[in-house]
Amino acid sequence: MGLCLAAELAGSGVRVLVVEVRESVEVRPKATVLHARSVQCLVRRGYGGDVVPVEWGTPAAGGSVAGMSAAGVSAAGGSVAGAPVGGVSVSCGSGGVGVASAGVGVPGAGVSEVGLGSVGAGAVSAAGMSAAGGSVAGAPVGGGSSVFHFGGLGGLVISAPVGEPVPVVRCVQAELEVGFERRARLAGVRVVRGVVVTGLEVEGDGVRVVGRGPWGVVSWRASFVVGADGARGVVRELAGFGCRSWPASARALMGWVRPSRVGELVAGWHRTRRGWVVVKEAGDGGVHVRTLNCSGGEVEGVRGRPVSLGELRGEVSWIVGRDVVLGEGRWLSRFSDFSRVAGSFRRGRVLLAGDAAHVHFPVGGQGLSTGLLDAVNLGWKLALCVRGVAGEELLDSYDVERRAAALRVVESTRAQLALMRPGVELDPLRDLFGSLMREGGAGGLGQMVSAQDTVLPVAEGSVSGCEGRFLRNVVLRTGRGVTDVVGVLRGGAGPVLLLAGRSGGCFVDQVRGWSRVVRVVRVASIPGVDCEALLVRPDGYIAWAADGGRGLDAALRAMLGPGVCGGPAGPPSAGVRSAGVRSAGVPAGSRRVAGSGTRR
Incomplete structure (x- = not known):
């Protein structure tokens, strides 16, 4: 989209x-x-x-998010610290x-680091589940x-x-x-x-x-x-x-219709020995209907041709084995199982x-x-x-x-x-x-x-069980209070380095060259993950883990390429x-x- x-x-x-x-x-x-x-x-x-x-379901019992601020990471629609880019x-x-x-x-230059005891220039956003329609409590x-x-x-x-x-x-x-x-x-x-x-x-x-x-x-x-x-x-x-393509072997019609008789088309998935008719209530006196005819692909010469109400009525009637009367129709179209991947x-x-x-x-x-x-x-x-x-x-x-x-x-x-x-x-x-x-x-x-x-591809030789996998939305405790993975990532423009505990100084040193891209967030622990540091992409996937057998600087070079510390290109x-x-x-x-x- x-x-x-x-x-x-x-x-x-x-x-x-x-x-x-x-x-x-x-x-x-x-x-x-x-x-x-x-x-x-x-x-x-x-x-x-x-x-x-x-929908987030029923909030769990626990603490609150009092004392958190929305500094640092901009919410979607805002701007990254510094000038527009x-x-x-x-x-x-x-x-x-x-x-x-x-x-x-x-x-701004330098590593933006959210600490456990004190918070640097890039504080954790208080977005998380509370801003997304749920609530951040002591547990997700x-x-x-x-x-x-x-x-x-x-x-x-x-x-x-x-x-x-x-x-x-x-x-x-x-x-x-x-x-x-x-x-x-x-x-x-x-x-x-x-x-x-x-x-x-x-x-x-x-x-x-x-x-x-x-x-x-x-x-x-x-x-x-x-x-x-x-x-x-x-x-x-x-x-x-x-492209690689798979030819059509079945054809289908769809559209909004108003049946002429009450109970003519009942909501649900209906299979007969000729195909399928799928009916969904539209809430305005009509129904959305789809047909599936598995007797062959698109008929020669019909591709792109508008679908008439009579054609849809005939197809529905043939599949269900009785005459179905449709009094009105709109948004009628045809499709097939033709598949293609570039x-x-x-x-x-x-x-x-x-x-x-x-x-x-x-x-x-x-x-x-x-x-x-x-x-x-x-x-x-x-x-x-x-x-x-x-x-x-x-x-x-x-x-x-x-x-x-x-x-x-x-x-x-x-x-x-x-x-x-x-x-x-x-x-x-x-x-x-x-x-x-x-x-x-x-x-x-x-x-x-x-x-x-x-699971996304990982670097050759990686021994980590985390790399390439999605980091679920667990509670994270920082020096500013309680947040979660959603709250840390929400609206961020680049990867986030999560450091568990008070160690990890070597990782902070390795990431300084990419301070324009990577934020550092210190948390007490990462529940469910037995690893002291994770590099998490903006979409939630783990790009690197400290237990994977390669250095963070090598992972950053592989991901972001050479010249990441340089000025604007072009x-x-x-x-x-x-x-x-x-x-x-x-x-x-x-x-x-x-x-x-x-x-x-």
Whole structure:
């Protein structure tokens, strides 16, 4: 989701311009589920409550957060200590181009260290669960389990650890997009709508994007381009990305309808020997309906053709084996199980995210979550590169981490579709899966669907059991009081070094060269982790642990690349050109980045 990425970049002090093909956020019903790992990451980035409707459960008994301050780490939408930084453009979800340009500010020098006995310049934010909709007490709250489905079979239990939000969040994608756009605008993002991308050309250390809008031809030159322009977007093809694809073997229709007779379509997942009809109450006298026909892929010549109410009625009637009368319909569309994953999510200065990078059959509620995890993974990395405090090698890890995740989602959805095929020969397999889920023997499926089983690649030879894993939201006690992992990470622009106990002076020395990027936070202990120091990424994953067998300075060099201690990179800015009118110049030493939005 491009607007999430724009908010991430702007929240790190990067000025952003978003260009969208749509005139407004599309209200057509799309995704309605966010899974656990995406919610956990978004809460750590500061989007809980006003953007993502999280629930934390019943507060646990314990202490309070009295005496904590919000100094140091800026909340999302604020700025990093020092001048505003960087320039990135990102686009949101439906087609267009985003361009950004800005200067690079220099945060204060020295290691910002939150101590146990005394607090330095970078005090822990009192955000945490209290700011995200819960409460920080003597112990984390929340967690628990939600019941979901797998391949149309109910009873899949998805659990989250204590301290995390409930694992399945019901939400409306359009409302999320509005929330991310609001957050992005508050952080200074400029959103320009009604522009279609028509050209893309790499020019030395930048990329020129050409578009067409209501005022004619426009162009921007930027340091990077992010294609978040959806499954049918143009950036992927213009930039020459190769793809791996799986042809369609089933076809589907969807839309909002108002049945002519009461009880004509009952809410639920309905399987017949011809396919599936999935019905969900809309709350306005109508229902959302989806059909699944497994007799073959898309019919020749229908791709892109509008769906009529008569076509949807005929498909529903054929699947259920009786005449179904539909009196009204809107937002009718067609889709299939065609799947595609780009061969790389980065080609030099052009990157892909969301449906532009990966497409899969929309079952299991994984699409929206996967796209948002792309944005959370890429946002902090691209921001550091644009600010000139990290090498571009950091962007390669985005490709490695997120492409593997996308391939896994494709495998999961293809497996679910296999279970949904209506043949009687699959009944024993469905019975087996159903009994395993009811009896708790399919816990790994819940972790996979919710992406909570994700372990990131680690350095060769690492012996740590922590590196590459997600740090759950445990209570952390600092010299200023009680906080939690969410509170420490919320809104931060770079990694955090957690030091347990009063030792760790050697680690502080090793991190000084990266003081523009890394914050140091001293805590009494890290519950559940038998390690004296952890380097935690802004998205909550552990990049380095003291028990891994390599030095912190080596880990920082591998992550951030050479020259991290140097000044801002990039040539003097020439400004952004739009429709032949030169925009206001930007500070010297800036870098520009363009991002493309989603085409539907």
